[in-house]
Amino acid sequence: MTEFKQVAGLSADQLRNIERHLxxxxxxxxxxxxxxxxxxxxxxxxxxxxxxxxxxxxxxxVCRDTVFRIYSMTKPITSIAMMQLYEQGRFLLDDPVQKYIPGWKNLQVYKSGVYPNFLTTPATSTMTIRDLFTHMSGLTYGFMNRTNVDAAYRELRLDGSRNLTLEALVNQLGELPLEFSPGTAWNYSVSTDVLGYLVQLLADQPLDEYLRDNIFDPLDMPDTGFQVRDDQLDRFAACYQHQSGDQLALQDDPETSPFRQKNKFVSGGGGLVSTIDDYFHFAQTLCQGGEFRGRRIIGRKTLEFMRRNHLPDNQDLPGFAVGAFSETPYAGTGFGLGFSVKTDVVKSQTNGSAGEYGWGGLASTNFFIDPVEELVMIFMTQLIPSSSYPIRQELRGIVNGALV
Structure with missing residues (x-):
């Protein structure tokens, strides 16, 4: 299963440290x-x-064609889909979200109380589509376990109940308070699921069909989708939960997994399964400026725009986020339109290049693209949560050490 090549200025000996280390x-x-x-x-x-x-x-x-739950590595794919529609003039980034979701006209911000008895105050700013891309919307995730608002998300099962639909999610979110006024802070959230809803609305096509027609088929990604087909079952990995004492417990058995069923809730924020070669086709497309094997899915200038830091005054995540998220402090890292973006290599305390971008998933999967070095790294495993171990940062040290 090993392919070692001394190619493109990478040391094969150093790359073997990945295998030894893991x-x-x-x-x-x-x-x-x-x-x-x-x-x-x-x-x-x-x-x-x-x-x-x-x-x-x-x-x-594990085999080369193993099918993995990629969870939030779905987000960059949905973000690219939305920006394809931007390139068609379907929306502007500073458009108010209420233009497309009228029920969101009078959004409120949490002040006190517990669901359903919240005390709120009107938002001081209008949520824009860019706020959804950048997680500056004021929305949240139930699994944050930080506030009374995310507790309401958990109670209402807004992170992906089997009975949820995108329409129901959007309607319910409009009735709940925001964590903060849009544009004033960063908080990881269901924002990208809302983008998935907007893709459906603007393209007049179900999200899963849109992604298939405009990203998966053009990039030869046959194993990527929101459901594990019968012919994929034998290659579908089990998923595990980290336990105290560095132990594993089965979290999702492939035979009985919810991913085996067609889900009402097509989650643009975390619903996809994929293989490493499928996702490589996507990541390499981005690394090459939006084109892969003669098929272009996004414009070069659009992609350059997406991978800039869109946080106000070029701030990094620790300086602009509320609470904490995931496995690293993200010092020296901002956020673009669907990706994290490294802004300061020294501040990040991890080797690499300014401009490196990517993201990871709940089950510890991860990818990054270094446009300076034309480098792509993809890591697949199935362990929840992604904060269990600092593997992502360790891999960056090993992979960047292979550049000669």
Missing amino acids: DRRYIQPGKLPGALTLVARRGEIAYVKAQGLMDVERNKP
Whole structure:
């Protein structure tokens, strides 16, 4: 399963440290069930390695074509879809969201109380579409476990109940208070699910069909979708929950997984499954300015715009976010239109380049693109939560150390 190539200025010996590090520190001690890592530069795959098990209970090894839950790595895909519509003149980034969702005209901000007895105050600013892209909307996630507002999300199951629809989500969100007035802070949220709703609205096509027609089919991504097909089941990984003492517990069995059923709630924020080669096609498209194998899905200038830091005054996430999120402090990292963006290499305390962008998923998957070095890294595993171990930052150190 190993492909070692001394290509495009990457050291094969240094890249082998990925395998050694993951095996010694995570897989052999039982901290991770298994992993699949891909590194490419200048469009050439320099390293791809499957390790460990995709299904511990059935003793099935990770393979190159294993199907993974990518959760929030769905967000960049939905963001690209929305910006395709931007390129068609369907909306402007400073358009008020209420222009497309009339029920959101009088949004309120939380002041005190618990659901359903909230005391609120009118928002001091109007939510724009850019606020949704950048998570400056004032929306939140139930799993944040930080405020009385996200507790209401949990009670109403707004993070993805099997009975939820995009329309129901949007209607319910309009009745709940925001965490803050739009544009005044950063908070990870269901904002990208709202973008998925807007894709449906603007394209007059279901989100899953739109993504298939405009991203997955053009980029040859046959294993990416919102449901695991029957012919994919044998390749579908189990998902695990981190337990105290660095133990694993089965969180989602492939045979009985909700991903096996067609879901009413098509989550543009976290609903996709994919393979490492499918996602490589997407990531390499971005690395090449929006084009892959002669098929262009987004304009070069649009992509350059998306991967700039859109936080006010070029702030980083620790300086603008409320609460904390995920596995790193994100010092030296801002946020663009659907991706995190490294703004200060020294402040980040991780080697790399200013302008590196990417994101990760709940089950510890991750990808980043370094446009300076024309470098792509994708890491797949299935362990919830993503904050269990600092693997993402460790991999950056190893991969960037391979540049010669």
